[in-house]
Amino acid sequence: MELGFIVKNLKLMVRSGSENLTVDVNGGYVGDLLSDVIANSKQGDIWITRQIHQNIVAVATLKDLAGIILVDNNEPARETLEKAIREMVPVMVSELPCFETAGRIYQLIAAREK
Amino acid sequence: MPGKSADKKPSFSDTFSVVGGNFDDAGRVSSRIKGILKKMCLPFEVIRKAAICTFEAEMNIVCYAQRGDITLSVDEDRIVIEVVDQGEGIPDIDLAMQAGYSTSTAKIREMGFGAGMGLMNIDRYADDFDITSEVGKGTKLVMIVNITEGS
Ligand SMILES: Nc1ncnc2c1ncn2[C@@H]1O[C@H](COP(=O)(O)OP(=O)(O)O)[C@@H](O)[C@H]1O
Ligand SMILES: [Mg+2]
Numbered sequence: 001m002e003l004g005f006i007v008k009n010l011k012l013m014v015r016s017g018s019e020n021l022t023v024d025v026n027g028g029y030v031g032d033l034l035s036d037v038i039a040n041s042k043q044g045d046i047w048i049t050r051q052i053h054q055n056i057v058a059v060a061t062l063k064d065l066a067g068i069i070l071v072d073n074n075e076p077a078r079e080t081l082e083k084a085i086r087e088m089v090p091v092m093v094s095e096l097p098c099f100e101t102a103g104r105i106y107q108l109i110a111a112r113e114k
Numbered sequence: 115m116p117g118k119s120a121d122k123k124p125s126f127s128d129t130f131s132v133v134g135g136n137f138d139d140a141g142r143v144s145s146r147i148k149g150i151l152k153k154m155c156l157p158f159e160v161i162r163k164a165a166i167c168t169f170e171a172e173m174n175i176v177c178y179a180q181r182g183d184i185t186l187s188v189d190e191d192r193i194v195i196e197v198v199d200q201g202e203g204i205p206d207i208d209l210a211m212q213a214g215y216s217t218s219t220a221k222i223r224e225m226g227f228g229a230g231m232g233l234m235n236i237d238r239y240a241d242d243f244d245i246t247s248e249v250g251k252g253t254k255l256v257m258i259v260n261i262t263e264g265s
Contacts, residue, residue, distance in 0.1 A: 035231035038169055039239070043158075053225040058141025062148055062165050079138060 001025055001112050003066055003090060006046065010094055010104055015076055017067060017090030025066045026109065030102050034059055041065060048094075048102050054080040060089050067091065071098040124187040124194070126150070132172055134180040134201060137225060144169040147186050147195070154188065160261050163239040164193050167257045170232035171197040177222055178202055179252065192241075193259040203249040211237060211245075 004021035007014060014021070029041035030048045034055060041047060043064040049056060052074050060068050067090030070076060076084065076091050084091045094101045128150070130143040148165045168184065175182035179201025187194040204210045211233045218228025237243050242258035 032226055033229040033231070034173075034226040035170065035229045035235055038166055039231065039235045043162075049226075051226045054138065055140050055225060055227075058145060059169075062141065062144055062169055063162075 001109060003046065006105055006108060007092060009108060010096070010101065012069060012092040012094055015081055015091045015093060016084035017088050020067070020088055020090050023066045023090075028102065028105055028109075029065075030098060038063065046105065048098060048105070050074055050098065052077045052080055054083050056080065057083045057087055057089050057091075061087055065089075069094050069101060071096065071101050124189045126154070126188040127185065129183050129185040132175040132182045132184060132199075134175055134178075134182070134199075137176060140173060140176045141169060142172075143184050144172050147184070150186065151188070151193070156188075156193075156261060160193065160259055163241075164195065164257075164259045166239045167236045167243075167259070168195055170235050171195070171255055171257065173227055174232055174253075175199045175201070177218060177227060182252075188261075191261050193261065195255075195257045195259075197255040197257070198252065199254075200252045203251055203253055204245075204247040205249050207245055207247060 003023050003025050025046045026044060028046040028048060029037060031037045032049050032051050037059055041063050044066050046066045048069045050071055052070060056068055057080060069092045071094050073095050075093060132143055144165060147168050151161045151164055179199035182199030185196040209215055213234045214230040216228045216230035222228040236257055240257040241260045244256040247253040
């Protein structure tokens with residue numbers, strides 16, 4: 001499913017990488033520990049986190065993740081945003097907490113697969 | 115590595131330096147290295163393993179050393195990533211390799227590092243991994259990822 005569809009459905013606020021919202025998302029990963037995300041996320045995953053430090057952009061590009069969703073209205077740090085714009089990595093802000101954000105996206109993907 | 119690779123000339127070799135304590139630019143060398151491997155059209159899984167190992171090693175220089183050098187060598191059948199740093203060194207390597215063991219500060223943890231999974235990840239994703247360290251001097255890692263088709 002297109003990332004843009006998730007953005008609309010969850011009313012995510014897109015802070016960077018709007019040129020890459022047509023990317024296909026088939027799964028996701030939830031985590032705040034970078035070592036965990038680096039090791040266990042899969043290419044194309046949407047990453048849900050509360051980390052706002054710019055290293056999340058490095059992790060997302062290294063793992064070819066579809067984008068990063070910051071939960072609970074957490075805004076990216078200024079350097080994070082600058083880097084994400086430069087690297088065209090979608091960083092989005094969800095007003096929902098982590099559990100709800102992940103749950104809704106999971107449902108969207110599961111419904112689509114039926 | 116000289117001697118070991120004397121019979122096999124690497125088709126590519128380059129060294130990148132990493133500055134300790136600079137969290138703002140962390141991951142830069144790993145990204146560079148991934149880009150180089152991608153251009154070589156290596157199998158996806160090979161690049162993935164090398165990227166994970168390089169990232170963890172780079173982050174350990176940033177967290178625990180003053181500086182370090184990461185050398186990437188690629189020949190026909192393997193990637194060798196050698197990481198040498200000038201830093202605090204590791205007093206007990208067996209302990210450091212344990213999942214969850216970390217001496218990271220609160221500041222490091224706030225940024226999402228310091229979960230104590232780095233060396234464990236390297237051990238898991240490198241096909242061959244060697245680590246030596248001298249307290250007060252520095253640490254050296256040799257990580258090898260085999261290039262096998264279909265991996
Ligand atoms: N290059 C290094 N120099 C000094 N100490 C290191 C180095 N790499 C790892 N260590 C030590 O080993 C511990 C475990 O490392 P690691 O598994 O990467 O987890 P983390 O970095 O999350 O603590 C670190 O907390 C640190 O004490
Ligand atoms: Mg580490």
